[in-house]
Amino acid sequence: MSKPAAQxxxxxxxxxxxxxxxxxxxxxxxxxVDIVARYYIEEQNRQGEIKRxxxxxxxxxxxxxxxxxxxxxxxxxxxxxxxxLALLKDKMLYGKTIExxxxxxxxxxxxxxxxVSNIKAVFLTMADFYLKERVSDIxxxxxxxMRNLVGVKAEKIADIDKRVILVAxxxxxxxxxxxxxxxxxxxxxxxxxxxxxTGIVAQALEIxxxxxLNYATSRIKSDNLIIVDGNAGNVIVxxxxxxxxxxxxxxxxxxxxxxxITRESxxxxxxxxxxxxxxxxxxxxxxxxVSVKNYxxxxxxxxxxxxxxxxxxxxxxxxxxxxxxKDVVEVMxxxxxxxxxxxxxxxxAVANQSGQDEANPALGLRSIxxxxxxxxxxxxxxxxxxxxxxxxxxxxLFPMISAYFEICEAKKLLDQAAESLEKDGLPYNREIEIxxxxxxPSAVVLADFLADEVDFFSIGTNDLIxxxxxxxxxxxxxxxxxxxxxxxxxxxxxxVADVAKNKGIQVFMCGEMxxxxxxxxxxxxxxxxxxxxxxxxxxxxxRVIRSLSVSDAQTFMQKVLTKKTARGVFGVLKEAxxxxxxxxx
Ligand code: PEP
Ligand code: MG
Numbered sequence: 001m002s003k004p005a006a007q008x009x010x011x012x013x014x015x016x017x018x019x020x021x022x023x024x025x026x027x028x029x030x031x032x033v034d035i036v037a038r039y040y041i042e043e044q045n046r047q048g049e050i051k052r053x054x055x056x057x058x059x060x061x062x063x064x065x066x067x068x069x070x071x072x073x074x075x076x077x078x079x080x081x082x083x084x085l086a087l088l089k090d091k092m093l094y095g096k097t098i099e100x101x102x103x104x105x106x107x108x109x110x111x112x113x114x115x116v117s118n119i120k121a122v123f124l125t126m127a128d129f130y131l132k133e134r135v136s137d138i139x140x141x142x143x144x145x146m147r148n149l150v151g152v153k154a155e156k157i158a159d160i161d162k163r164v165i166l167v168a169x170x171x172x173x174x175x176x177x178x179x180x181x182x183x184x185x186x187x188x189x190x191x192x193x194x195x196x197x198t199g200i201v202a203q204a205l206e207i208x209x210x211x212x213l214n215y216a217t218s219r220i221k222s223d224n225l226i227i228v229d230g231n232a233g234n235v236i237v238x239x240x241x242x243x244x245x246x247x248x249x250x251x252x253x254x255x256x257x258x259x260x261i262t263r264e265s266x267x268x269x270x271x272x273x274x275x276x277x278x279x280x281x282x283x284x285x286x287x288x289x290v291s292v293k294n295y296x297x298x299x300x301x302x303x304x305x306x307x308x309x310x311x312x313x314x315x316x317x318x319x320x321x322x323x324x325x326k327d328v329v330e331v332m333x334x335x336x337x338x339x340x341x342x343x344x345x346x347x348x349a350v351a352n353q354s355g356q357d358e359a360n361p362a363l364g365l366r367s368i369x370x371x372x373x374x375x376x377x378x379x380x381x382x383x384x385x386x387x388x389x390x391x392x393x394x395x396x397l398f399p400m401i402s403a404y405f406e407i408c409e410a411k412k413l414l415d416q417a418a419e420s421l422e423k424d425g426l427p428y429n430r431e432i433e434i435x436x437x438x439x440x441p442s443a444v445v446l447a448d449f450l451a452d453e454v455d456f457f458s459i460g461t462n463d464l465i466x467x468x469x470x471x472x473x474x475x476x477x478x479x480x481x482x483x484x485x486x487x488x489x490x491x492x493x494x495x496v497a498d499v500a501k502n503k504g505i506q507v508f509m510c511g512e513m514x515x516x517x518x519x520x521x522x523x524x525x526x527x528x529x530x531x532x533x534x535x536x537x538x539x540x541x542x543r544v545i546r547s548l549s550v551s552d553a554q555t556f557m558q559k560v561l562t563k564k565t566a567r568g569v570f571g572v573l574k575e576a577x578x579x580x581x582x583x584x585x
Contacts, residue, residue: 017186054098064088157180207230225238267542284304304343322383337394339395452503487563510533
């Protein structure tokens with residue numbers, strides 16, 4: 001008799017990167033396995049379940065053995081692992097789990113989880129430090145059994161060698177930047193919210209991604225067939241025939257539409273009333289300049305330089321940075337390349353600078369604050385930027401400015417970098433435009449003072465929304481409150497744009513808000529000079545701009561400004577612009 005087909009289930013999450021992919025799931029365990037399913041085991045199946053548990057223990061034992069065999073010189077580590085081997089068969093863990101499956105009729109994963117939490121409770125009440133410490137050994141051992149039970153692998157993402165879709169509780173930007181595009185079709189995560197950097201990297205890689213699914217890792221097993229719809233933010237597990245046909249068709253339509261808009265992407269983004277908008281690209285890695293060119297970017301509006309500092313223990317030196325920047329600048333010349341200085345920490349902790357001792361990394365030693373604290377790291381980067389500026393059109397952008405003194409200090413260090421290059425007799429260009437990211441509410445409040453110090457503002461809505469509305473951009477539980485159309489956000493953007501106009505400096509937007517079609521009438525109406533986004537979104541946004549008029553958008557803004565809620569703003573947008581602003585792409 002053939003096995004009944006597994007039931008189709010639909011999981012709803014947050015669309016982090018567009019596109020559709022269909023393929024086999026591959027569970028990646030980044031932090032242990034603590035969300036597991038619970039189900040009842042009929043009496044006649046319990047011996048089979050115990051066998052499954054024993055097999056998982058055996059596999060865990062083999063894996064630990066092979067690690068021990070592979071590291072003979074690391075005696076200390078081998079000793080700990082020998083302890084782990086012994087614990088695998090410990091009566092309290094092994095014996096109790098089997099007993100629980102047998103007498104309570106619960107599945108092995110749940111039985112193991114219960115047993116471990118009981119052991120933890122007992123051990124943690126003990127006064128003896130040594131015994132308390134053994135809890136972490138038990139957790140490690142039970143995690144390795146659990147991984148074998150649920151079929152998740154603890155290996156590195158870079159080592160995955162089949163074509164799969166990653167399913168993980170969470171992936172850090174450092175994890176996603178290891179993705180091998182020949183192998184990974186897309187990814188989905190339990191955690192993650194709007195505008196998380198993990199999603200931003202997926203967009204850069206041009207693979208579909210859905211985040212904030214909450215329970216994907218407990219509902220999906222490795223090798224399950226899944227569909228990831230990165231446009232709508234849905235995941236279909238074990239799709240039936242009808243869904244497969246439907247999504248194959250959607251995938252083809254999507255690809256065809258992309259091909260059409262990509263063909264016209266070299267056309268300029270001129271509105272119907274003749275205003276020329278610049279549509280620029282955000283990049284994370286130098287290799288992305290190819291996409292920027294293919295998708296018709298008018299330049300690079302945001303080069304996030306921190307990714308070059310990730311997945312390594314020693315920071316890059318000046319020569320390495322200079323060469324990478326120079327490559328990008330030369331390929332893009334004479335179009336501008338806006339190099340943003342290091343924006344690490346927050347959700348982009350790097351290997352030798354973890355933010356682990358910070359309770360609130362988003363409010364911590366992040367970005368410009370870190371750079372001003374570490375002038376040696378900062379000057380190395382500033383020198384590299386000034387040297388690259390001799391080869392094309394460079395603008396420098398300082399992130400996360402939250403106080404006036406920060407831009408003054410940053411400029412002072414830029415001058416110092418130029419002086420030191422002068423002394424060293426190296427070619428450089430100090431005559432570059434200087435800008436700041438406006439992404440902290442205090443910078444909006446001080447925009448008039450800050451405008452006197454710079455040539456342009458670039459509004460970073462990913463963080464501005466997070467800090468203004470008090471919504472963690474990584475937290476799926478508050479993702480529904482992360483509203484770019486919130487009247488508070490619109491007022492903040494308006495204030496910045498108005499100050500920039502009064503002061504005669506340019507104003508750009510480089511947050512994700514700029515990449516959404518139905519925001520474009522607002523951004524035109526508010527008077528932004530340039531929009532910058534992930535390269536994939538450029539063709540669609542250019543097409544939208546070509547269909548709009550700035551003077552209509554300005555009149556329309558009057559109505560928007562009377563609305564008190566995001567829903568109200570969306571309502572008038574829909575009324576005025578309707579389906580023209582389709583966001584599927
Ligand atoms: C932003 O905050 O909007 C921004 C563009 O910067 P990042 O996403 O890198 O924090
Ligand atoms: Mg930011």
